[in-house]
Amino acid sequence: MKLKSEKLQKEFEEVGAIKIPNFLNKDALLQIKQIYSEMGLTKLGGIYTNVKDQGSEYNVKVDQLLRSLFSNSIEEHFENYQLGGGAFLIKGTGESSHSSLHQDWNVVDETNYKSAAIFCPIQDVNEENGCLKILQGSHKWFQNIRSFHCPSPFLNFDQVKRGMVSLPAKAGDAIVFRHNVFHGSKPNLTDSNRIAASVSVASKKAQYIHYMKNEDVFQIIKADNLFFNEKVSKLYEGGKINFEVVNKIPFEENLILTLSELQERYKKEYPASIFARAKQLFK
Numbered sequence: 459m460k461l462k463s464e465k466l467q468k469e470f471e472e473v474g475a476i477k478i479p480n481f482l483n484k485d486a487l488l489q490i491k492q493i494y495s496e497m498g499l500t501k502l503g504g505i506y507t508n509v510k511d512q513g514s515e516y517n518v519k520v521d522q523l524l525r526s527l528f529s530n531s532i533e534e535h536f537e538n539y540q541l542g543g544g545a546f547l548i549k550g551t552g553e554s555s556h557s558s559l560h561q562d563w564n565v566v567d568e569t570n571y572k573s574a575a576i577f578c579p580i581q582d583v584n585e586e587n588g589c590l591k592i593l594q595g596s597h598k599w600f601q602n603i604r605s606f607h608c609p610s611p612f613l614n615f616d617q618v619k620r621g622m623v624s625l626p627a628k629a630g631d632a633i634v635f636r637h638n639v640f641h642g643s644k645p646n647l648t649d650s651n652r653i654a655a656s657v658s659v660a661s662k663k664a665q666y667i668h669y670m671k672n673e674d675v676f677q678i679i680k681a682d683n684l685f686f687n688e689k690v691s692k693l694y695e696g697g698k699i700n701f702e703v704v705n706k707i708p709f710e711e712n713l714i715l716t717l718s719e720l721q722e723r724y725k726k727e728y729p730a731s732i733f734a735r736a737k738q739l740f741k
Contacts, residue, residue, distance in 0.1 A: 459539040459572045459661040466535070474597040474639030475590075477625055478535060481632030486527040487580050490655050493523055494546060494580070502550025502651055505557050509545050509690045517687035520544060528576060528657045531632070542658030542666060543686045547577065549588050549643060549652040556645040558612040559593055562637040563604050564669060565681065571664035577633045579654040582626075587652045588643040589626040590633050593618065597639035599723050602715035603676060604638075605669040606693050611717040613724070615644060620728040634659075640720075665704060676713070678705040 461467040461476070470476045482490075496516065497508065509517055524544025532541065542565060549555050566573045583589040593613075604610045615622075625633050635641055637658075646652050660666065668681040679685075679701040689699040 459574070459659060460537050462535055462537055470634065470636075473592070473594050473623060475592045475623070475625060475633060475635035475641070477627060478531075478632040478634065479628070480630055481531045481576075482527060482578050482630040484630070487630055489523065489527060490580050491653075493520060494653055497546075499548070499651065501649070502548060503552055503554045504550050505555065506548045506550065507545050509543075509686050510694050511691050514688035514691075517545070517691075518683075520546065521683055521687055524655050524657050528578075532576065532657070532659060536659060538662045539659050540662050540664070542573070542660055543683050544655065544657040545686070547654045547656050549646045549654075551646050551649060551651065553645050555588060555652075556615075557588075557642040558614050559591075559618065559640040559642040560612045561602075561604050561610040561640055563606070565637060565658060565666055566660050566664040567667065567678075568638060569601060571661035573637050573658060573660035573664070574634050575637060575656050575658055577635065577654055577656045578631065579627055579629055579652065581629050581650075581653065583652060583654070584626045585624065585644070586646075587648045587650075588646040589624055590635070590641060590643055591615075591622055591624050592635055593640040593724075594621045594623050595727065596621075596724075597636040599727070600638070600715050600719075601713075602638075603669050603713045604715075605671070606690070607671045608669065608714055611715055611720050612642075613640060613717070613720055615642070617721065618724070618728075619730070621724075667704065668701075670701065671709065674709050675706045676709055677701075677703045678707065680704050 521544045666681045670677040
């Protein structure tokens with residue numbers, strides 16, 4: 459998976475995220491708004507995605523529409539890629555709508571392949587309604603496993619003084635970010651949900667996967683569109699799912715990232731300024 463623009467590719471590798479203006483046109487945004495309205499959502503208090511609890515029929519409908527609407531622009535900007543699933547990413551309103559800095563689940567074997575989310579808001583996003591923020595370069599820090607049963611640690615914004623990049627965007631712009639870059643957003647302080655659509659993209663030869671911890675091994679399971687459109691909601695309900703195991707690896711503690719390890723690495727990568735260190739000494 460690679461961007462055709464050398465400039466964007468360099469930024470993507472260094473920062474972990476890029477913005478592509480005018481990724482979706484007005485007609486595409488209108489179609490997305492129409493299918494979003496079918497959920498009949500009112501004001502939400504937190505972060506929500508349709509794959510969490512909507513039925514498989516609706517999730518498949520959303521997935522197919524988003525992939526069809528995104529496909530031409532993805533082809534224009536990427537090479538050596540494959541499309542993954544599409545879903546809504548919705549930020550509710552109020553203080554509980556914040557999303558501390560975290561990594562998304564692995565969807566490919568990141569030791570060999572790359573993957574990213576293509577996040578397109580259907581209204582303008584800014585500091586007021588919670589634009590995306592990423593911790594620059596953090597996709598290079600770890601080779602850790604994140605999944606439903608092994609979630610990413612969350613780093614609070616008040617612990618981050620340096621290295622943060624804010625990514626405000628216009629409706630239809632795309633923010634492309636690596637699944638393993640630490641990202642999040644501050645609260646939506648408006649009175650309307652912040653609605654965005656997302657499609658994943660990955661290296662062309664990669665198998666889409668999910669890691670299921672089973673005692674002393676990680677079962678690497680096939681995670682096709684059916685997994686996200688139907689089976690993820692069952693996991694959130696506490697149910698069991700059927701899955702196809704494609705490989706297994708031994709469980710090792712160093713594959714699971716802890717908050718303390720993240721905090722230490724952050725301090726190493728972004729040491730406090732001389733002024734801040736002096737201030738600490740004289741407290």
